[in-house]
Amino acid sequence: MAVCLFLCMTALKVFAENRDTIVVDNLLKTAGEKSAKGEVDSAEQYYIKAGLLASKLKFHAGFFRYASHYASMLYEKMRYHEALKISEEQLALSLKIGDEKQTARAYNNIALQYHALGDFHKTADYFIKALRLSETLNDPLNQRKFYTNLASLFLDMKDKAKSLYYARKGYEVAKKMKDETQMARSLVNLACAKILNEHYDDATRDFLEVIAYGRRSGDIVLEITGVINIADIHNRKKEYKNALLWNQKGLKMLNRDISGDYEIHILAGL
Numbered sequence: 307m308a309v310c311l312f313l314c315m316t317a318l319k320v321f322a323e324n325r326d327t328i329v330v331d332n333l334l335k336t337a338g339e340k341s342a343k344g345e346v347d348s349a350e351q352y353y354i355k356a357g358l359l360a361s362k363l364k365f366h367a368g369f370f371r372y373a374s375h376y377a378s379m380l381y382e383k384m385r386y387h388e389a390l391k392i393s394e395e396q397l398a399l400s401l402k403i404g405d406e407k408q409t410a411r412a413y414n415n416i417a418l419q420y421h422a423l424g425d426f427h428k429t430a431d432y433f434i435k436a437l438r439l440s441e442t443l444n445d446p447l448n449q450r451k452f453y454t455n456l457a458s459l460f461l462d463m464k465d466k467a468k469s470l471y472y473a474r475k476g477y478e479v480a481k482k483m484k485d486e487t488q489m490a491r492s493l494v495n496l497a498c499a500k501i502l503n504e505h506y507d508d509a510t511r512d513f514l515e516v517i518a519y520g521r522r523s524g525d526i527v528l529e530i531t532g533v534i535n536i537a538d539i540h541n542r543k544k545e546y547k548n549a550l551l552w553n554q555k556g557l558k559m560l561n562r563d564i565s566g567d568y569e570i571h572i573l574a575g576l
Contacts (some may be wrong), residue, residue: 330360330368334375341379349379369399370408377415381422390419410439410448414455421459429459450479450488457495466503473499490519490528497535506539513539530559530568537575549575 337352353376360368373396380389397412399405417432437452453476460469473496480488497512513532520529537552553575560569 326359326363327365327368330356330363330365330372333359334368334371338375341375346379346383350376353379366399366403366405370396370405370411373399374411374415377419381418384422386419386422390416390423393419406439406443407445407448410436410443410445410452413439414448414452417455417459421462426459426463430456433459446479446483447488450476450483450492453479454492454495457499461495461498461502464502466499469499470496470503486519487523487525490516490523490525494528494531494535501535501539501542506543510536510539526559526561527564527568530556530564533559534568534571534575537572541575 333352333356337349337356340346340349340352353372357369357372357376359365360372373392377389377392377396380386380392393412393415397409397416400408400412413432413436417429417436420426420428420432433452433456437449437456440448440452453472457469457473457476460472463469473492477489477492477496480492483489493512493516497509497516500506500509500512513535517529517532517536520526520532533552533556537549537556540546540549540552553572556568556572557576560572
């Protein structure tokens with residue numbers, strides 16, 4: 307009888323825990339919906355509740371989702387110091403429970419915050435930590451992402467050699483994955499690194515490939531990215547008639563689904 311009672315109590319405990327984890331999931335879902343509507347204050351309250359409950363329950367998967375989404379929202383709102391704090395909590399938990407994949411993600415997220423804060427040395431340090439861990443885990447998807455992030459960082463730092471090195475590595479990983487979308491995105495970074503190195507003809511060929519992929523897949527953002535960059539290459543080469551034609555082409559492609567940043571680049575080019 308005691309055994310039966312123990313089993314019943316255990317079942318009730320499991321049921322209660324499952325119910326509570328569902329509450330965390332629902333809080334995160336509501337927070338995401340509020341954030342998408344621009345209701346930041348309300349979204350923040352839901353994220354904080356979800357994080358506290360996940361932490362109390364030792365619901366690690368829920369806590370990692372909370373940390374990732376909440377830090378992302380804070381990053382978008384340019385609250386980088388707060389986003390950094392959340393990403394550091396993500397790192398601390400991942401190290402404590404020995405989840406190396408989450409540790410790599412946390413390193414990457416911390417690097418993104420330091421990048422936004424202008425601390426490029428710490429950015430490079432954390433991106434490289436993320437990359438080394440993803441190599442150990444044989445995780446090509448994240449390897450490509452971390453190579454791409456490092457290439458972008460060194461582009462910002464105007465480091466010709468390193469930007470080209472990491473961009474090429476990212477593209478090589480994408481090719482091994484045989485994922486056309488990842489290849490096209492990696493090719494954008496590689497072509498930008500080639501522009502920094504003044505390899506203009508090679509960069510133009512790369513961006514023509516990006517445009518072709520964008521058309522095939524219906525990805526207008528990739529297509530317009532190629533168009534804008536080819537216009538920039540012509541400007542750099544003082545081929546102003548061609549630059550004008552490519553910028554005008556980009557201007558005609560603008561629609562409400564394309565970020566205003568693209569319009570700024572085109573107008574600046576014009």
